[in-house]
Amino acid sequence: MENVIELQHIHKSFKGFEIKDFSINVKKGFVTGFIGGNGAGKSTTIKLIMNLLKQDSGTVSVFGMDYKKHEKDIKERIGFVYDENIFYENLTLKDMKRIIKPAYKNWDDTAFQRYVNEFELPLNKSMKTFSKGMKMKASLAIALAHHAELIIMDEPTAGLDPIFRRELLNILHELMQNEDRTIFFSTHITTDLDRIADYITFVHNGEHIFTKEFYKIEEEYAIVKGTLDLLDRETEQEFISIRKTNTGFEALTADKNRVINIFGDTVIVEKPTLEDIMYYTKKGR
Amino acid sequence: MVNLILKDIIIQKNTIIFYIATIILYLLVDVSPIFLGVLYSVVFIMTAFSTDEKGNANILLNSLPYTRKEVVSSKYMGALLFTSVIIFIIYLGDFFLNGMGEVFLWREILLIMGLVMVTISFILPISYKFKSKHLLMILVALVGLYLVTITILIPNLHDILREFVQNFLALQETQMYFVAILTTVILYIGSWLLSIRIYERKAF
Amino acid sequence: MQIIISNSSKEPIYEQIYAQIKKLILTGELQEGQALPSMRQLAKDLEISVITTKRAYEELEKNGFIYSIVGKGSFIAEQNKEMMRERKIKVIEENLLIAIQNAKEMNLSLAELKEMLTLLYTEDA
Numbered sequence: 369m370e371n372v373i374e375l376q377h378i379h380k381s382f383k384g385f386e387i388k389d390f391s392i393n394v395k396k397g398f399v400t401g402f403i404g405g406n407g408a409g410k411s412t413t414i415k416l417i418m419n420l421l422k423q424d425s426g427t428v429s430v431f432g433m434d435y436k437k438h439e440k441d442i443k444e445r446i447g448f449v450y451d452e453n454i455f456y457e458n459l460t461l462k463d464m465k466r467i468i469k470p471a472y473k474n475w476d477d478t479a480f481q482r483y484v485n486e487f488e489l490p491l492n493k494s495m496k497t498f499s500k501g502m503k504m505k506a507s508l509a510i511a512l513a514h515h516a517e518l519i520i521m522d523e524p525t526a527g528l529d530p531i532f533r534r535e536l537l538n539i540l541h542e543l544m545q546n547e548d549r550t551i552f553f554s555t556h557i558t559t560d561l562d563r564i565a566d567y568i569t570f571v572h573n574g575e576h577i578f579t580k581e582f583y584k585i586e587e588e589y590a591i592v593k594g595t596l597d598l599l600d601r602e603t604e605q606e607f608i609s610i611r612k613t614n615t616g617f618e619a620l621t622a623d624k625n626r627v628i629n630i631f632g633d634t635v636i637v638e639k640p641t642l643e644d645i646m647y648y649t650k651k652g653r
Numbered sequence: 654m655v656n657l658i659l660k661d662i663i664i665q666k667n668t669i670i671f672y673i674a675t676i677i678l679y680l681l682v683d684v685s686p687i688f689l690g691v692l693y694s695v696v697f698i699m700t701a702f703s704t705d706e707k708g709n710a711n712i713l714l715n716s717l718p719y720t721r722k723e724v725v726s727s728k729y730m731g732a733l734l735f736t737s738v739i740i741f742i743i744y745l746g747d748f749f750l751n752g753m754g755e756v757f758l759w760r761e762i763l764l765i766m767g768l769v770m771v772t773i774s775f776i777l778p779i780s781y782k783f784k785s786k787h788l789l790m791i792l793v794a795l796v797g798l799y800l801v802t803i804t805i806l807i808p809n810l811h812d813i814l815r816e817f818v819q820n821f822l823a824l825q826e827t828q829m830y831f832v833a834i835l836t837t838v839i840l841y842i843g844s845w846l847l848s849i850r851i852y853e854r855k856a857f
Numbered sequence: 858m859q860i861i862i863s864n865s866s867k868e869p870i871y872e873q874i875y876a877q878i879k880k881l882i883l884t885g886e887l888q889e890g891q892a893l894p895s896m897r898q899l900a901k902d903l904e905i906s907v908i909t910t911k912r913a914y915e916e917l918e919k920n921g922f923i924y925s926i927v928g929k930g931s932f933i934a935e936q937n938k939e940m941m942r943e944r945k946i947k948v949i950e951e952n953l954l955i956a957i958q959n960a961k962e963m964n965l966s967l968a969e970l971k972e973m974l975t976l977l978y979t980e981d982a
Contacts, residue, residue: 398907418716420857443718454713456664456704463663470656471717541901562864566908581908583869639867 370396372518372550373417378426380412387412387574390426394569397547399540400579401565402554403642405650409574410554411451414522417552418448430518444473447511449504449521449553455495461506462491472514480513501532508539519543521553525560533557537564558642568642572649586639590624593617594635606630609652620648657719657727658734661701672697676743680750686743687818690765693743694736695772702728702780712857725852728777729845736769763830764821767837774844781851858887858894862903870905874913882922882933883941893923893931 373394380387387409394400404410415421416428419435419442428435430442455464461484469475484491487505489498498506504524511519525533541564543549555561561568561582569579580588592607595616604610606627607619620640621627628637662669672693679689705711714724740762779791821833858881862873881887894902896910903910914931917923925931960970 415857420712420715422854422856439720440718443716446716448716450709450712450716452709452712454709454716456708456710458667459664463666467656467660467663468713468717470659471719473718537904541904544907545897545901547897563904564906566906582906583871583909583912586869 372396372431373552374427374429375413375416376427376429378416378423378428380416380421380423382412385409385412385574390574390576392569392571392576392579394550394552395567396550398566399544399551399553399564400567400569401558401561401582402552402569402571403556403558403561403646404554404571405556405646407573408571410571411522412574413571414520414554417520418446419443444514445517447508447514447516447519449507449511449519449524451523451526453495453503455498455503455506457496458494460492460494461489461498464495464506465491465510468510469513475514477513479515480509483509483512500527501529504528504536512543517548517550519549519551519553521551523554523556525555525557533560540564558646561642570642570645570649572646572653577649585642585645588622588624589640589645590621590627591638591640591644592619592621592627592631592635593638594631598631598634603630607648607652609648611648611651620644620652654723654727654730657714657724658731661727661731661735664704665697665700668700673742676739677746677750680743680746683751686747687761687765687768690736690740690743690761691768691772693739694732694765694769695776697735697739698728698732698769698773699776699780701731702777706780706784709857711855715857721853721855722849725781725849726845729773729841729848732769732773733766736766740765760821763834764818767833770837770841774840778844778847778851781848781855860899860903862905871909871912871916874899874903874910875916878913878917879920879922882936883945887933889933889935891933893933895930 371393373392375393376391378387378390380390385407390409390413392413402410402413412421416423417430419428419439431445433442435442456467459467465480469477469480483505487502487509489502489506489509495503495506508519525536528536537560540551543551544564565582567579568582568585570577593616596612599610599612599617606623607621610617610619624637627635676689676693680686705714711724715721744758744762783791858878860874860877862870864870866873868876878887878893887893893899893914896914897907900907900910914923914925918925918931921934922936923931924934957970
C-alpha cells in the first residue's frame with residue numbers, strides 16, 4: 369500500500385527534548401490517528417511534516433517528494449487544521465479567503481461557499497469572534513476548497529464540546545468517501561478515534577512505539593486482571609507494565625494469546641482502550 | 654509573490670484611511686514631505702511585519718504553498734512598492750494643498766527612497782532574527798543613546814543632519830549620486846539575502 | 858441492507874458485519890449479482906472506520922460470498938445451492954448435538970427427546 373508521508377531516521381534535538389532515529393509512514397486512503405501524551409513529540413512531528421521545522425538529519429517525504437525541491441507542489445495538496453489560531457484576528461473570513469485563495473492553483477470558490485454554508489460560518493464577522501470550533505471548521509473549509517488530498521490536523525478536537533466532536537467525525541467520514549484522501553490527526557482524546565481511525569500511530573518520548581491497524585491492536589493487546597499470587601519474576605516478563613494493588617493486579621500485554629495460554633482461566637482478559645495502552649506504556653518505560 | 658504583497662495591504666485596510674488623513678493633516682501644517690515619506694513608509698512596512706508576527710501568521714503562510722524565500726522577498730519588494738505609493742500620495746497631496754513649489758523634486762524622492770531602504774535594511778534582519786518586541790527595546794535603547802549623544806557629545810547634531818540633507822539635495826555631481834545609490838542598493842540586497850538566510854532556519 | 862452493530866459486544870465489529878451480511882445472503886435476502894454498498898459508504902453509515910468494513914468485505918470475499926470488480930464495487934456471488942444445503946444441514950446437526958448433550962446431562966431418554974422434537978416440529982408448522 370502506498371504511503372503518503374514517510375519520515376525516515378529523523379533526528380532533531382531541542383533544549384531538553386530529542387527525537388532520535390524516528391521513522392513513521394502514513395498510508396494513503398486511510399485515517400491515521402496520532403496519539404501520545406503531552407510532550408511525546410506529536411506537534412514536533414506535525415511541524416516536520418509541514419516543513420515548519422527542519423530536521424537535523426533524516427528525510428521527510430510527502431507524496432513521494434521532498435521539500436527541498438517540491439515545497440510548493442507538496443503544500444498545494446495539503447490541508448491543515450492547527451490547534452492554535454492562525455487567522456488574522458481583525459479580518460473577516462471573507463478577507464482570509466482573499467488572502468489564501470490566490471496561494472492555491474486549484475482553489476474552488478463553489479466548494480468553499482458550499483462548506484461555509486454547511487458549517488454555518490459567517491463570512492463578514494471578524495475572526496476573533498469565532499469560537500474554537502468555528503475556527504476549526506473554517507480551516508477545514510479552506511482545506512476542502514483546494515481539494516486537499518492530505519489533511520493534517522493537530523489536536524482538532526481539543527477544547528471542543530462532545531456534539532462538535534461528533535460533528536467533526538461526520539465530516540471526516542464524509543471526506544473519506546474519496547479513496548484518494550488521507551487524514552492524519554493527532555489527539556489525546558482517544559475516544560474520538562474509535563469511530564474513524566483505520567490506523568493508530570503511537571509515539572512516546574520522541575520515540576515511535578507502533579503504527580498498527582486499529583483492530584490489530586485489540587487483537588494483540590489485552591488488559592489482564594488477576595490475583596497477586598500469579599505474579600513472579602517469570603510471569604511478570606509477559607507484561608509491558610503492571611499495576612499492583614492490595615486487591616490484585618492489572619497489567620497490559622502485547623501478546624494476548626500467549627498470556628491466555630500461560631494463565632488460562634485464572635485471569636480475566638479484557639479489550640484494552642487506547643488510554644490503557646498509553647498509560648501502561650508510559651509506566652513501563 | 655504579488656499575493657503576499659497584497660496581503661500586507663489587506664491586513665491594514667482599516668488603517669489606510671487613517672494614514673491618508675494624517676498625511677493630509679501633516680501636510681497642512683507644513684511638515685516636510687521627506688520626513689513624512691520616510692516615517693509613513695517605515696510604519697506601513699513594519700506594521701505589516703508585526704501583524705504577521707503577533708498572530709501565528711507565519712505558521713499560516715508557511716503552510717500555504719509558498720517558499721520561505723518568497724515570504725521574505727515579498728517584504729523587500731513590498732517595501733519598495735509601498736514607499737513608491739506613499740511618495741506618490743504625499744506629493745499629490747502636497748501639490749493640491751500647497752501647489753508646485755519644489756524644483757528638485759526627484760532628488761527628494763530619491764532621498765526618501767534611499768532613507769527607507771537603509772532603515773529597512775537594518776530593521777528587517779533584526780526583526781527576523783529576534784522578535785519585534787525586542788526591536789522595540791533596541792529602538793528605545795537607540796533613542797536613549799541618540800538623546801545622550803546629542804545632548805552631551807554633539808549638541809548641534811540636528812543642524813548637522815539638516816546640513817547633510819541640504820547638501821544632498823544640492824549635490825551636483827552625478828558621480829556622488831551614483832555612489833550613494835549603489836551603496837544603498839548593495840546594502841538592501843545584502844540585507845535581503847541575510848533575511849532569507851535567517852528566515853529559512855527558523856522554526857515555527 | 859440493514860446492519861446493526863454493537864459497540865459493547867465482545868465480538869469484533871468486522872465479525873458482526875461479516876456474520877450479518879452472510880446471514881442476509883444465506884436467507885436469500887441479498888440476491889446473486891446484487892451490489893453491496895461501497896466499503897466507504899458502509900463505514901460512514903455505520904460510523905466506523907473504513908478498514909473495519911474493508912476487513913469484513915475481504916473475509917466475505919475469501920469465503921466466496923461476494924466478489925469485487927475494481928472500480929465498480931462488491932457484488933453478491935452465486936451461491937452453490939447444493940453446498941449451501943449441506944452447510945445448513947451441518948448447522949442443524951451442530952444445534953441438535955447441543956440439544957442431545959443437554960438432554961444427556963439431565964438423563965432425558967431418546968424417546969422423550971424425539972417426542973419433544975415431533976411436538977415442536979408439528980406445532981411450528
